[in-house]
Amino acid sequence: MSREIEYDPFSNETLEDPFPFYENLRNSCPVHVHSDFLHPLYTLTRYEDVSEMLTNFNLWSSHYGQMPRYSVQGCLFSDPPEHTWYRKLVQQSFAPRHVAAMETEIAALVKELVDVMEMNETSDLHDALACPLPVLVIAQILGVPTEDINQFKEWSDAQLAASKSPNPADSKGPRDAMNDYLLRQLNLRRDLLQASGWAEHNPLTQQDILGVVIPDDVISGILLAEVDSRELSDTERLVMLNQLLVGGNETTTSLITNLFWRLLSEHHLYEQVVENPLLASVAVEESLRFDAPVLGLYRTNTEEVSLHGVTIPERSKVMATYGAANRDPEVFEEPNKFRLDRPQEELRKHLSFGLGRHFCPGAQLSRIEARLALEEIILRFPDLRITGDTERIEPFLLWGRKKLTVAWN
Numbered sequence: 001m002s003r004e005i006e007y008d009p010f011s012n013e014t015l016e017d018p019f020p021f022y023e024n025l026r027n028s029c030p031v032h033v034h035s036d037f038l039h040p041l042y043t044l045t046r047y048e049d050v051s052e053m054l055t056n057f058n059l060w061s062s063h064y065g066q067m068p069r070y071s072v073q074g075c076l077f078s079d080p081p082e083h084t085w086y087r088k089l090v091q092q093s094f095a096p097r098h099v100a101a102m103e104t105e106i107a108a109l110v111k112e113l114v115d116v117m118e119m120n121e122t123s124d125l126h127d128a129l130a131c132p133l134p135v136l137v138i139a140q141i142l143g144v145p146t147e148d149i150n151q152f153k154e155w156s157d158a159q160l161a162a163s164k165s166p167n168p169a170d171s172k173g174p175r176d177a178m179n180d181y182l183l184r185q186l187n188l189r190r191d192l193l194q195a196s197g198w199a200e201h202n203p204l205t206q207q208d209i210l211g212v213v214i215p216d217d218v219i220s221g222i223l224l225a226e227v228d229s230r231e232l233s234d235t236e237r238l239v240m241l242n243q244l245l246v247g248g249n250e251t252t253t254s255l256i257t258n259l260f261w262r263l264l265s266e267h268h269l270y271e272q273v274v275e276n277p278l279l280a281s282v283a284v285e286e287s288l289r290f291d292a293p294v295l296g297l298y299r300t301n302t303e304e305v306s307l308h309g310v311t312i313p314e315r316s317k318v319m320a321t322y323g324a325a326n327r328d329p330e331v332f333e334e335p336n337k338f339r340l341d342r343p344q345e346e347l348r349k350h351l352s353f354g355l356g357r358h359f360c361p362g363a364q365l366s367r368i369e370a371r372l373a374l375e376e377i378i379l380r381f382p383d384l385r386i387t388g389d390t391e392r393i394e395p396f397l398l399w400g401r402k403k404l405t406v407a408w409n
Helices: 010-015 019-028 049-053 082-094 095-099 105-118 125-130 132-142 146-164 168-198 218-224 234-247 250-264 267-275 279-288 363-380
Strands: 032-033 041-045 296-303 305-307 310-312 318-322 401-403
Touching: 010 019, 010 082, 019 082, 032 310, 041 049, 041 305, 049 318, 082 218, 082 234, 095 234, 095 363, 105 132, 105 363, 125 132, 125 250, 125 363, 125 401, 132 146, 132 234, 132 250, 146 168, 146 234, 146 250, 168 218, 168 234, 168 318, 250 267, 250 279, 250 401, 267 279, 267 310, 279 363
Parallel strands: 041 318
Antiparallel strands: 032 041, 296 318, 305 310
16 A cells, blocks of 8 residues: 555655645555655554554654654653653743743734834745744743844754755754854853852752843753753753754744735635634634644654554654644545634644644744734734745745745735
8 A cells, every 4th residue: 555656755746735645645545655765754644643643652752753864862852751851841931821921022022023024114924024033932932142043043944954864964064053052051051150159059949040140041941950860961951952942933933924825825814814803813723734834743663563554664764744634534624725714623633733742842832923923914914915926945844935925005
């Protein structure tokens, strides 16, 4: 079955629009193998199979990374119990209550970006709003100076662009550059701690230090954190911070551009949201379902698996394809139609943020950023329209627009 359909996840045709390929695979080849890589790459496309992959971590492991290459990254790309320890370190910063408290600040940032967009008559919604907003927000949460966000964006995009390369050296340069920068940020906080005397005698708690001696941000929290009664190594700290920075910007940028792309392509949908701003949250969820910003990630099976008549050997690289599962007609009515009247019970089932223990810690933050962006734009530009062709972002695992030209007068 896996050889009946020609499907290359890296081909230009697939990159341009993967969803017809996904539909074909779901219907006729639910387990596909692509052999033109360093090793075979398997693809699962049915909702039931992808859900099982995301929840059964004993069988479908993240130990060898979630990209096509085998890579033991650890930290957030690991299995319990290791994953559980690291997850707890970042959970507080991305907890719904903490994120909700940031809403006013994010709304002010959105307004500021849209002010500049209007004043300069910027025509590219990606460059004016969708790209800078998530980078500014994640930089603030982690504790990265905002004047350095353009450099971080370049390093992050370069690492993601290299995800399809069989050569791990292709991502080494930007990863090392980002790690050098992050290490300097860790050392700045160490210097502040040492100057305060905290390093020599330590009767103070983190509550006494964070926001007083060193900034109260994720970088500081990771510097002070312990896992299993031991301090983290700098290697572990840098892996965690890199994972958070890379994962925390392009995905939300794609969510925002995809959202406006679909609403403006069928302008009556955009008009509905203008007339009823309460539909903004529904539009965000339907965008996540219809255009998963992360099309899928890989797992490695810990034992041989037989599925739909295909044997997947132990320790194979298998893609859990969120973008395909989100359009499975067994779960979603009219799956290839963008609907603002889709029932909530269906919307809640999309897999764009994953499922189970690896559910995206930044999901709530991403939703809020997209909703606030949409609410501000419909208020300011009720006649917004697309004026040119869009362009797809490069990484094959991601789905978004790197160009979205618009006009409003």
